[in-house]
Amino acid sequence: MVTVTNPGIVTTTSTPQRLRRLRVGIVSALVLALVGAVSTFLVAHSAAVSVQSAVVPAQAAIADTWNLLHRVDVALSTCTTDPAAQRGRTDCAVVLANGEYHGQIAIAVQNLAVLAGLAVGDRADRQVIQVVQGLLIDHLGLVEQAHFHLGQGHALLAEAYLRYAGNLLRGSIHDQLLDFVGRIGAELARQRQTHDNAPALALLWLVPLLVAVGLLLGGQVWLTKRFNRWLNVPLATASVGLVALGVVAARPLWAGAALAESTDGVRALLDAGLPPSAPALGPDDHLVAVAATAARSFNLEYVMPVLAIVCLALVIVGFQRRLDEYGTRSG
Amino acid sequence: MSPRRAIVLLVVTALALAGCGAIAGARAKVAILASWAVGSGEAEQFTRVAAAFAAANGFDIDYQGVREVNSVLRVELASGSPPDIAMPSSPAVLAAYAESGKLVLLDGDTAPRGQLLFGRRDPGRAYGVVLKTSLKSMVWRDASATSAPPKTWDELVALSRALRAGRTPWCVAVESGAQSGWPGTDWIEDILLHQSGPTAYQAWATGQLPWTSPEVRSAWTAWSRLLAESGMASPAAARRMLLTTWSDAVKGACAMEHQGSFARDIWRGASRDPSFFMFPSFSGPPDAGVAVGVDVAGLFTDKPEARALLRHLASRSGQEAWIREAGGGFFSPRTDLDRAAVYGPPSAIERQIADHLAIATRRCVDASDFMPATVADAFSAAVLEFLSDPDAARIPGLLRGLEQVRASVTTGWLADPCTAPR
Numbered sequence: 001m002v003t004v005t006n007p008g009i010v011t012t013t014s015t016p017q018r019l020r021r022l023r024v025g026i027v028s029a030l031v032l033a034l035v036g037a038v039s040t041f042l043v044a045h046s047a048a049v050s051v052q053s054a055v056v057p058a059q060a061a062i063a064d065t066w067n068l069l070h071r072v073d074v075a076l077s078t079c080t081t082d083p084a085a086q087r088g089r090t091d092c093a094v095v096l097a098n099g100e101y102h103g104q105i106a107i108a109v110q111n112l113a114v115l116a117g118l119a120v121g122d123r124a125d126r127q128v129i130q131v132v133q134g135l136l137i138d139h140l141g142l143v144e145q146a147h148f149h150l151g152q153g154h155a156l157l158a159e160a161y162l163r164y165a166g167n168l169l170r171g172s173i174h175d176q177l178l179d180f181v182g183r184i185g186a187e188l189a190r191q192r193q194t195h196d197n198a199p200a201l202a203l204l205w206l207v208p209l210l211v212a213v214g215l216l217l218g219g220q221v222w223l224t225k226r227f228n229r230w231l232n233v234p235l236a237t238a239s240v241g242l243v244a245l246g247v248v249a250a251r252p253l254w255a256g257a258a259l260a261e262s263t264d265g266v267r268a269l270l271d272a273g274l275p276p277s278a279p280a281l282g283p284d285d286h287l288v289a290v291a292a293t294a295a296r297s298f299n300l301e302y303v304m305p306v307l308a309i310v311c312l313a314l315v316i317v318g319f320q321r322r323l324d325e326y327g328t329r330s331g
Numbered sequence: 332m333s334p335r336r337a338i339v340l341l342v343v344t345a346l347a348l349a350g351c352g353a354i355a356g357a358r359a360k361v362a363i364l365a366s367w368a369v370g371s372g373e374a375e376q377f378t379r380v381a382a383a384f385a386a387a388n389g390f391d392i393d394y395q396g397v398r399e400v401n402s403v404l405r406v407e408l409a410s411g412s413p414p415d416i417a418m419p420s421s422p423a424v425l426a427a428y429a430e431s432g433k434l435v436l437l438d439g440d441t442a443p444r445g446q447l448l449f450g451r452r453d454p455g456r457a458y459g460v461v462l463k464t465s466l467k468s469m470v471w472r473d474a475s476a477t478s479a480p481p482k483t484w485d486e487l488v489a490l491s492r493a494l495r496a497g498r499t500p501w502c503v504a505v506e507s508g509a510q511s512g513w514p515g516t517d518w519i520e521d522i523l524l525h526q527s528g529p530t531a532y533q534a535w536a537t538g539q540l541p542w543t544s545p546e547v548r549s550a551w552t553a554w555s556r557l558l559a560e561s562g563m564a565s566p567a568a569a570r571r572m573l574l575t576t577w578s579d580a581v582k583g584a585c586a587m588e589h590q591g592s593f594a595r596d597i598w599r600g601a602s603r604d605p606s607f608f609m610f611p612s613f614s615g616p617p618d619a620g621v622a623v624g625v626d627v628a629g630l631f632t633d634k635p636e637a638r639a640l641l642r643h644l645a646s647r648s649g650q651e652a653w654i655r656e657a658g659g660g661f662f663s664p665r666t667d668l669d670r671a672a673v674y675g676p677p678s679a680i681e682r683q684i685a686d687h688l689a690i691a692t693r694r695c696v697d698a699s700d701f702m703p704a705t706v707a708d709a710f711s712a713a714v715l716e717f718l719s720d721p722d723a724a725r726i727p728g729l730l731r732g733l734e735q736v737r738a739s740v741t742t743g744w745l746a747d748p749c750t751a752p753r
Contacts, residue, residue, distance in 0.1 A: 124395075127403065127406050127407060127410065130406040130410075131397070131399055131402045131403050131406060134399070134402040134405070134406070135399060135402065135509075138509040139509075141509075142509060145712070149716075154716070154719060156566070156569060156570060156573060156719045156720075157573070157715060157716060157719045159573075159574070160506070160511070160573040160574055160715060160719070161715075163506065163574055164506060164507075164508060164509065164511045167506065167508055167576070168508040168509050171508060172398055172399055172508060176399070
């Protein structure tokens with residue numbers, strides 16, 4: 001018989017009752033920890049998947065598109081419509097005749113079609129891409145006009161149309177692409193917010209988990225004293241299992257923290273803008289790697305419940321043995 | 332009831348009331364698409380006027396401003412999410428949507444009749460409303476560099492000839508991305524209007540007067556002569572005109588610019604001493620009216636809040652609020668405003684522009700904004716081709732090409748580009 005004394009209250013609790021209460025407490029804490037851990041894991045994981053499957057490819061596609069357009073722009077803005085007067089510069093007639101610019105713009109339009117199909121942003125965001133596609137057609141029209149007039153021997157008109165095409169590319173098209181990059185940045189920032197909130201959410205499962213581990217360790221000590229046994233193996237194993245559960249649940253949060261760090265790099269790229277005179281950068285390698293790691297779940301959302309069930313079974317078994325033993329002694 | 336149950340009941344009731352409140356508090360939103368880029372002065376001015384009305388009437392506005400307004404509108408319509416109100420780049424674009432039944436027709440009381448646009452599909456009901464006007468029949472001049480403004484075309488040519496000794500008489504620059512050429516089309520339109528009169532202008536803008544007609548040919552020839560007399564027919568001048576962005580035209584050492592009232596800030600920003608004179612008359616019709624640019628709006632959804640907002644924007648109080656927000660840099664299609672109150676004394680440039688718009692017997696909408704897009708594009712391209720070598724001998728060939736385009740386009744022509752403002 002155990003007597004628990006509080007100021008003004010005196011209650012009496014038997015050892016089997018205390019064993020059962022301890023078991024209920026640990027099981028409850030374990031269930032709470034499991035629910036919190038799985039939900040936190042799923043939130044963090046879905047954010048990482050979104051970054052890996054949409055944001056990173058979108059950044060890659062937009063950088064690839066801009067680089068293609070940059071090559072077109074360099075080719076068309078550095079050539080001359082008067083090669084006799086400007087020796088050493090490429091003849092625009094040659095650049096226009098080989099049709100390479102046509103192919104590059106076609107690929108850029110295809111890239112944009114892929115981009116519009118990715119799940120980045122909302123419908124309004126993706127409409128920006130469709131507008132750029134329309135503007136690229138306008139750009140192509142201006143270049144074709146230059147080609148036509150050059151063929152007619154109107155070098156100045158050809159130069160003017162090439163200038164208009166270049167200004168359209170470096171003006172409206174660039175601005176619209178930059179607008180879309182900004183929207184990708186906003187998407188990353190949103191994902192980052194999810195990760196920033198993750199430590200607070202972690203308290204939902206970390207506190208019950210720590211309580212469960214504490215109760216297990218406390219119970220172990222008490223059982224050692226009460227039953228003169230050195231170690232309750234099932235409960236000790238359950239304690240190790242719970243620690244493992246905590247490590248597994250925290251895994252996407254570590255990756256998420258690294259992901260959040262890498263968004264700083266992306267933000268710096270956005271702040272600098274896509275330079276019209278230099279190739280654009282694709283997604284940061286670190287971001288690609290971290291997003292891939294964070295998005296790789298290894299089926300941990302299934303491993304966690306299995307681990308928790310094993311821990312539960314061990315707790316039940318560990319306490320049941322003592323209860324049975326107590327019953328035998330009493331009997 | 333136990334205290335515990337009472338607390339639970341209270342909490343549930345509070346949550347239900349909060350939910351109902353959230354639903355009841357969901358405000359309607361009117362989406363507006365226009366070409367004034369978000370963050371620009373024009374966009375700020377417009378959104379302040381629209382937001383103030385919306386707030387007073389219990390709804391919100393969602394403004395989208397992009398230079399490529401026509402492309403965005405096309406995409407939004409194709410994807411089934413059009414804005415409630417759109418202001419495309421020209422009346423012709425809006426009219427094309429009206430013809431295809433994409434627009435919601437306006438109520439008769441949306442604005443005075445002269446401010447409304449009527450189509451062929453339902454001639455009795457308007458499809459668009461003019462919200463903003465720019466005076467185009469005007470010439471900006473550096474007051475310190477030019478003497479008294481010319482009254483006739485011949486005086487203008489003589490002034491240009493006199494100026495060429497010291498500086499470039501005209502600021503002409505036509506680069507404007509995919510829309511390059513429009514400052515030149517404005518020249519032809521104004522010359523044609525003032526040389527041959529509004530009847531010929533109207534017939535030409537509506538596709539009934541051939542490009543090879545004497546009236547059109549005479550307009551091109553007059554411009555060619557002016558450029559030649561100004562010393563601007565040289566390859567160097569042609570290069571400068573073609574390769575300079577239109578808004579940079581005044582940065583050169585030039586004395587005058589044929590440009591709309593929207594160039595007010597450009598002239599002020601260029602540290603010039605700006606003033607203007609009206610486009611001079613030829614010896615022909617004495618009162619040809621003025622050419623204007625217009626910003627038109629149409630309804631793409633039948634939302635009561637959108638109708639109310641459009642009615643307010645077109646109203647006298649809405650227009651006056653808009654003028655105040657723009658610091659006088661907004662010109663209204665209405666003639667019933669208290670111009671002294673909103674534009675200041677008669678000496679103010681803004682007041683003078685507003686007075687010219689108000690007293691004009693006719694306002695003729697920019698013809699290239701009124702023609703079908705194919706014809707307007709060919710017109711701009713012809714201007715560019717002409718400016719590459721502004722020799723009058725090339726004009727007949729260019730006009731024959733334009734006439735072929737006109738003859739091939741049988742749909743999309745509008746009626747009545749010239750209207751009396753009162």
